Amino acid sequence: MKLKARPRYLFVDASTYCQLSCPVCPNGRGTLDDFDIKRGHLRPSDFRELLDANPRIAGVELSNWGEPFMHPNIVELLQDAHERNVKLVLNSNLGLRKEGFMKALVDNGVRKVMCSVDGASQETYEIYRVGGDFDAVIENAAEVNELKKKLGSEYPRMIWKFIVFAHNEHEIPKAKQMAQELGMEFQVALPIETDLSVGKDIECTFSPANDKDQLRREMRFAAMTECEEVIGYDPMPSTCMQLWEQPVVNWNGDILGCCSSQKKIGGNAFVDGLDKAINNSDIRYARAMVLGLKPPREDIGCSDCYIYKEMARSGRWLKPKPPDKLVRSYIDHFGIPPIDRSWSIRAYSYIQGNVVPWSYLIIREKFS
Numbered sequence: 001m002k003l004k005a006r007p008r009y010l011f012v013d014a015s016t017y018c019q020l021s022c023p024v025c026p027n028g029r030g031t032l033d034d035f036d037i038k039r040g041h042l043r044p045s046d047f048r049e050l051l052d053a054n055p056r057i058a059g060v061e062l063s064n065w066g067e068p069f070m071h072p073n074i075v076e077l078l079q080d081a082h083e084r085n086v087k088l089v090l091n092s093n094l095g096l097r098k099e100g101f102m103k104a105l106v107d108n109g110v111r112k113v114m115c116s117v118d119g120a121s122q123e124t125y126e127i128y129r130v131g132g133d134f135d136a137v138i139e140n141a142a143e144v145n146e147l148k149k150k151l152g153s154e155y156p157r158m159i160w161k162f163i164v165f166a167h168n169e170h171e172i173p174k175a176k177q178m179a180q181e182l183g184m185e186f187q188v189a190l191p192i193e194t195d196l197s198v199g200k201d202i203e204c205t206f207s208p209a210n211d212k213d214q215l216r217r218e219m220r221f222a223a224m225t226e227c228e229e230v231i232g233y234d235p236m237p238s239t240c241m242q243l244w245e246q247p248v249v250n251w252n253g254d255i256l257g258c259c260s261s262q263k264k265i266g267g268n269a270f271v272d273g274l275d276k277a278i279n280n281s282d283i284r285y286a287r288a289m290v291l292g293l294k295p296p297r298e299d300i301g302c303s304d305c306y307i308y309k310e311m312a313r314s315g316r317w318l319k320p321k322p323p324d325k326l327v328r329s330y331i332d333h334f335g336i337p338p339i340d341r342s343w344s345i346r347a348y349s350y351i352q353g354n355v356v357p358w359s360y361l362i363i364r365e366k367f368s
């Protein structure tokens with residue numbers, strides 16, 4: 001695998017502010033300032049220039065460590081992407097009610113909103129989503145559903161993302177039912193804890209779920225350690241693939257690398273230009289580290305990451321996600337395959353037919 005990247009997707013964090021205080025999130029805990037994230041909003045002019053200078057970018061996840069609707073000009077950012085035919089995905093707690101927010105999602109063809117709603121009642125929801133207003137979330141979801149029906153639009157796909165804890169596992173059936181009534185898809189997820197400030201690693205000790213059978217019914221595994229056997233690859237190291245496939249740009253342009261990273265790991269996309277920033281010597285060294293080709297270097301953020309530490313401990317270095325799964329997941333996310341030009345059409349049709357040709361691997365090599 002080449003150490004340079006030429007991705008079609010990015011994460012760009014619209015804002016690192018949040019109105020909630022989720023106890024296991026570095027944002028909710030107030031530790032974002034401990035490393036390189038800091039608090040701030042993406043400048044719309046920086047966003048526009050980034051997209052204009054890199055027409056190859058076809059999909060952007062406009063959130064990472066914060067709540068995108070905290071951005072004072074979020075509607076402008078959605079419009080800017082839409083005007084440039086860049087497909088957007090958002091992760092949001094969906095708890096901010098303001099006229100025009102939900103309409104902007106529909107009007108600007110946002111592909112998907114991952115809505116973090118870990119409960120089916122105010123009492124349960126607010127145990128993790130501290131400061132959250134469950135009714136506001138439901139009103140927002142209902143508004144999107146109404147608008148989509150009125151305009152005959154299938155987008156945005158609204159995904160009710162339910163992180164399962166001991167305190168909310170009994171509400172999964174009710175949440176599923178509500179999601180269906182609101183025209184939302186429903187996904188459960190395991191909690192993880194990634195806060196470098198408190199030295200925590202993958203296993204989350206906050207209110208761990210008890211009903212393992214329910215977890216296995218809902219998502220086929222009840223712990224990260226069971227995952228590889230079930231889905232055929234280990235999802236945690238595949239986060240490192242973002243260094244190539246979907247690098248994370250902080251609100252101020254700093255390249256963080258992957259969505260787990262709280263440290264600057266490349267250059268600055270707004271100062272150096274995207275391609276230079278995501279391919280400077282540090283981030284290329286980081287890529288070599290996660291492949292096990294170079295020893296850890298203390299000044300490279302990956303050295304502190306629980307995923308890297310686990311790979312180093314086990315000697316099982318990053319193996320790229322199987323290409324069919326990679327392509328499928330990105331098509332599901334942005335509606336666009338990860339390689340451009342006519343090759344993408346060929347690769348897509350092969351994958352539709354469940355066949356992944358070797359030529360596709362060679363093509364990926366060429367464009368990565």
Ligand SMILES: C[S@@+](CC[C@H](N)C(=O)[O-])C[C@H]1O[C@@H](n2cnc3c(N)ncnc32)[C@H](O)[C@@H]1O
Pocket residue numbers: 018022024025027063064065066067068091092093114115116161163190191192193204
């Ligand atoms: C840091 S949040 C930022 C986006 C938005 N504020 C939200 O909560 O959806 C990014 C993602 O992390 C998820 N998240 C928060 N706490 C988590 C936890 N303990 N384990 C796993 N994911 C978590 C959120 O649900 C969201 O999907």
Ligand code: SF4
Pocket residue numbers: 018019020021022025026027028029065066067093116129
């Ligand atoms: S809503 Fe999202 S960003 Fe805000 S504290 Fe919770 S998980 Fe973190």
